Amino acid sequence: MNNNKKILVVEDEYSINDILTITLNKEGYEVKSVFYGREALEIIDDFKPDLVLLDLMLPDIDGFSVCKQISDKYLVIMITARGDVMDRILGMELGADDYIIKPFDIREVIVRVKAMFRRGQKSTSMIEDGFEKVTDNIKVNEKSRIIIKDNRALDLKRKEFDLFLYLYKNRNVVHSREALLDKVWGFEFAGDTRTVDVHIRRLRAKLEENEDKIIETVFGIGYVMR
Numbered sequence: 001m002n003n004n005k006k007i008l009v010v011e012d013e014y015s016i017n018d019i020l021t022i023t024l025n026k027e028g029y030e031v032k033s034v035f036y037g038r039e040a041l042e043i044i045d046d047f048k049p050d051l052v053l054l055d056l057m058l059p060d061i062d063g064f065s066v067c068k069q070i071s072d073k074y075l076v077i078m079i080t081a082r083g084d085v086m087d088r089i090l091g092m093e094l095g096a097d098d099y100i101i102k103p104f105d106i107r108e109v110i111v112r113v114k115a116m117f118r119r120g121q122k123s124t125s126m127i128e129d130g131f132e133k134v135t136d137n138i139k140v141n142e143k144s145r146i147i148i149k150d151n152r153a154l155d156l157k158r159k160e161f162d163l164f165l166y167l168y169k170n171r172n173v174v175h176s177r178e179a180l181l182d183k184v185w186g187f188e189f190a191g192d193t194r195t196v197d198v199h200i201r202r203l204r205a206k207l208e209e210n211e212d213k214i215i216e217t218v219f220g221i222g223y224v225m226r
Contacts, residue, residue, distance in 0.1 A: 003034055003220050004030065005029050005030070005050045005051070005070065005117060006029065006030045006031075006047065006048065006049045006050050006051075007029045007031050007032075007049055007050065007051045007052070007053060007113070008031075008032050008033075008034070008040060008043075008044060008047060008049040008051075008052045008053070008074075009023055009024070009031060009032070009033040009034070009053045010033075010034055010035075010036075010037065010040040010052060010053065010054045010055055010058070010066065011033070011035065011053070011055040011079065012035045012036065012055060012057075012058050012059050013055075014035075016055075016079075016102075017033050017035065019038065019106055020033070020053060020106070020109065021033045023106050023109075023110065023138055024110075024113070026057050027110060027113075030098040031114075032047050032049070035058075035059075036058060036059060036060045037058040037060050037061040037062070037065065037066045037117075038060050038061060039155070040052070040054075040066055040070075041069060041070070041178075043064060044070060044074070049074060050074075050075065050117070051074070051077065051113060051117070051141055052070060052075065052076045052077070053077050053079055053109070054066060054067060054076055054077065054078050054079065054096075055078075055079050055080060056078055056079070056080030056081075056087070056091070057080060057081065062190075063078055063080065063091075064090060064091065064094055067091060067094045067095060067096050068094045068095070069178060070093025071096060071097075071157060071158065072095065072157065072158070073213055075097050075116055075158070076095065076096045076097055076098075077096070077097060077098040077099070077100060077109075077112060077113070077116065078091045078096045078099050078100070079100045079102065079109075080097070080099075080100075080101065080102060081101070081102040081103075086155070087193070088192070089192075089194055089198055092159065092195045092198065093198050093199075093200070093202070093204070095157040095158060095159070096161065096184075097116060097158065097185075098185070099117060102110060106141060115186055116186075122159050125213070128170055131146075131148065132168075134147075134168060134214070135213075136213065137149055137150050138207070138214070140164070140165065140168060142165060145161050147161065147164060149207060149208075154206050154207070155206070156203075156206060157199075157202070157225055159184065159185070159199055160199055160203050160206070162184050163180065163184050163196075163199050163200070163203060164203055166180070167215060167224070167225035168181055168225055169225065170225075171224075171226060172225075172226060173224065174218045174222060174223070174224045175222045175224065176221055176222040177193035177196040177197070177222050177223075178193060179222065180196045180222065180223070181193060181195065181196060184196075196222075196223075200215060200217075200223055203215065213225075
């Protein structure tokens with residue numbers, strides 16, 4: 001088994017659902033498959049998957065609605081026939097961790113699933129106990145994945161925290177959008193650099209900081225945390 005990792009497949013096309021379920025089982029994962037968004041929402045907290053493969057176009061409620069409700073707790077890879085850039089950006093903004101466009105090679109799905117779990121393992125290997133001071137009123141705890149500002153925990157999406165933590169651990173280094181996509185989302189991610197801008201904008205809003213403070217924009221290049 002792959003460390004008993006559990007995957008929930010949410011896909012209404014029977015042939016695609018079958019190939020995902022069968023292949024992932026062969027790879028050693030514990031897999032549960034459903035065909036409707038509401039069914040996924042009903043069982044997810046009992047099943048507690050380590051990852052959700054989520055189709056965008058479902059017969060009852062769309063994948064965006066499902067993603068919005070589960071992405072705070074679970075890793076999500078959205079799978080869809082819609083390749084529009086704005087769909088990808090919206091999916092990532094709602095908390096999806098990766099995005100695969102149909103038609104896909106099943107081997108690509110396996111590679112992305114394994115990469116997702118590897119990135120999770122890398123992040124936990126760096127964990128240290130306790131909070132670290134970022135500024136006079138902001139501190140971060142990597143182990144618990146919490147950012148505190150003015151004694152209040154911020155409500156961050158998974159990738160928002162990952163992005164903050166990467167910038168924090170690499171302070172005073174100017175990072176291009178492409179580099180941030182590679183380091184935070186992983187080279188396998190098929191999105192574009194606007195995904196970074198969306199997450200930076202959301203981070204700034206939640207930190208209630210402007211560009212002259214925590215996260216600075218370096219015109220024509222990218223971002224830096226001082």
